[in-house]
Amino acid sequence: MFNKIIFLLVRSITETLKCLNFLIAFIMTIGVTYSGKNDFKIIAISGVILYILTTLSIKFFSNNNNKSFKKNIVFFASLAINLSIAFIIINSIFWEYKVYCMIYFFIIILYATIHYNNDVEDMNHFIKMYIYSVIITLFVMFLIQGGDYKEVVKIYTLYYLIMSVIYIIQVNLLQEYNYCDGILVNEDKNIRRFNIMSAIITVSTSVLFITDLFKKGYNLFIYVIENITYMMMKCLGFIMIFLYEIGIDENKARELARQSEEKTNKNIIKGEKQDELIMEMMNKEGYSSTSITVAKVVIFIIMLIIIGTIIYLVYKKINNIKINAINMEELDGEERSFVFKKDKNGKAKRKKINLKDLHVIRQIYIEVIKTLKRRGIEYKNSYTPNEYNSFIGSTEYKSKDIDKLTNIYNGLRYGNKAISKDDIDIAYKIKENL
């Protein structure tokens, strides 16, 4: 009974993950528009197109029983799709996109070559692909000057971290399924090997990713704001492109199940019949097909809500960090002295970022900008305080108070003026009234 519930749950998770692809694409498109970074848009759009086309091509060709024919057709179809997308993008683009396109192109060919081999015995393909793609990525990045190969490697690291988790879920799904059917698939050498491999990759990628994150030290905030969000968005683009693996791995899982069942002279389970067999098993235990379907739908919806909530919370958190963070590179000497401290060797170390060290008027001014930004009033670094004030004047937040605060701020910041207690009181009131 417990196993069956777990199975149902795991099954729901994988189904939710599939739906999540589209959710991710949707979020990415919104994120891209919000962030104004065009390269995300191109990556996202190409990812979505690629995902849809490859999924369709795999679905179509998987009905063909001729294995080699299927392999070749899928490979060439995929190659053609990738090539055409790559060339469409290459023709319209800036240098940076060309770099990414070339990486996509190389990796997708490599991936397709390995992936469509369909050799269930070769569980090492995952690690091979990881190594090859990183090598090729680095190679391409070194060949093309000006590329940020570090970032690409980081993206791959995160990508494989996520993919490893998905693999583990799917293998466990297979195990749970077979437990339900009374077959001890976990004795299978391949499964054991796969689990070990996944665990190693997961741990190593986690270590890589986490240490890289903390290597930044004093620069952590900038990293969180710019790189993580930027990288996450790009990473989602990569996932979009590669996520069709999930479907393939299900086939692999089914293939393993089929092999196991062959050993025990059971019926061969084909992909399409999997759900029917689940129903059949559950019925044997006394569950009606309707109740099972309802249970699946309910669990599916719950999972979707949970994942949606998590995504929303993460987004909110990142947004908060973004708003509260300071871009160190743009701080002037005086401000930097508050943020950095030097160690014995004279290297800058991160000091607790505390705006309280700045003059109270500047703190209030920064907080007012942040508050307005949260309310949708855009702030550009190229704005002078007066330009920003004029911009606010064209919005619903137009007020004489902001004019006053800007004047006080200008006097302090650029005029080296002494600020009276009355000015500070006025500034506080302005902040409170906002």
Add this chain to the structure above:
Amino acid sequence: MEILEISKMHARVKENIQKVIVGKDEVIDLVGTTILCSGHVLLEDVPGLGKTMLAKSLSKSIDSSFNRIQFTPDLLPTDLVGLNYYNQKLGDFQFRKGPLMSQIVLADEINRATPRTQSSLLEAMEEHQISIDGKTYVLDEPFFVIATQNPVETAGTFPLPEAQLDRFFMQLSMGYPTLEEEFDILKKFREENPIQHLSSVVDASEILEARKAFTKVYISDDIINYILAIVNETRNNPSIELGISPRGSMALFRGVQAYAAIKGRDYVLPDDVKKLVKPIFVHRIMLNGYSTSGKAKEQVLDEILEKIAPPVENIQAS
């Protein structure tokens, strides 16, 4: 003289000029800034937009001598600076002053004169003196040249050499008036030219005093670094072949101080820098390729201003 007095003085001049020139607040402010900085203005605009009127009303407002020189291809240097002629009656050489020897000079269509004649302006503009036959004549202060050139007609013109362009503190454009402004112009000029009734509101000594006083305007290190960052970008920008010289950065430095003073502030804002970058730099840069139009240069300068962030608080933009 206090900073506030400079501002009031400028306001008086501006009000007086605006009895004749409708609108054009910004141009008048920038001309005022140039006079404070002992500089000269190059007005690049089509005929009939009030350049001469501006120069005339300015000279009347300042109580100074004024001369208009129409530059033509046959104009000689001596026609500008004056010459020593033999006076038969006295039996000796006598000096006859040229039109350049006045306080406010309108050099109309300056690019129509030959480079030789244009060059004769150099010493006067830079040193505020004229040397003829080994004798140096110091020009009366405030000495101020307003030169004009037509950006449309290029046939039969001699483009100003870089060295000469660099002598101009600012390059401005009057621009067409708005319909409302033009309505006011027509009404103002219905009976007679209002310039006839203009009287001086400032004397030369006040201007000279203001020239000393405005340098007290505080300019923070942040603003200086901002100016330098912009200047540096003009030297490294791929679209620009010839960037801003130290004379240019000095001009911007002084310019923003003077501009802040006429606005009644004793400190410089980043807005002042943004406002003055284009008029002070546009004629000092040379673009790559063949494009020399002011608009293309302004576009490049706009891009630089967008790229170089002013010293403001560091709120993450994206």
